[in-house]
Amino acid sequence: MGGLAWWHWLIIIAAFILLFGARKLPEAARGVGRSLRILKSEVNAMHEDEGKDKKPSETDSTATHSTPTPQIAAVPIPQQVTPVQPVPQPVQVPAQPMTHAQPVPVPQTEQYTDPTRPAGS
Numbered sequence: 001m002g003g004l005a006w007w008h009w010l011i012i013i014a015a016f017i018l019l020f021g022a023r024k025l026p027e028a029a030r031g032v033g034r035s036l037r038i039l040k041s042e043v044n045a046m047h048e049d050e051g052k053d054k055k056p057s058e059t060d061s062t063a064t065h066s067t068p069t070p071q072i073a074a075v076p077i078p079q080q081v082t083p084v085q086p087v088p089q090p091v092q093v094p095a096q097p098m099t100h101a102q103p104v105p106v107p108q109t110e111q112y113t114d115p116t117r118p119a120g121s
Contacts, residue, residue, distance in 0.1 A: 004012075016025060 020028065
């Protein structure tokens with residue numbers, strides 16, 4: 001039940017033929033084959049280049065010599081001083097008596113008329 005049955009493969013092949021057409025499938029298979037050959041040759045060339053260009057690493061050439069331990073001098077760490085910031089004082093606003101404001105008259109302007117609307121509506 002976990003694998004594909006023969007009729008599953010038949011449906012998949014029929015879908016590919018319907019989507020891509022019978023002429024395009026052989027061309028696509030050739031293109032995939034060429035791509036795989038190119039990829040395989042490039043991977044082989046990369047492995048060959050790794051073997052030739054490999055330089056001896058530091059551990060290979062200095063494995064017989066002991067590495068001296070570095071000596072670190074004790075350096076005093078300077079103390080960081082945080083500056084003292086002044087505490088903000090509350091602002092006092094003088095109390096003013098509440099007065100009722102008089103309404104401001106608004107000058108009358110011409111009414112806007114929409115030129116696209118018929119008059120009277």
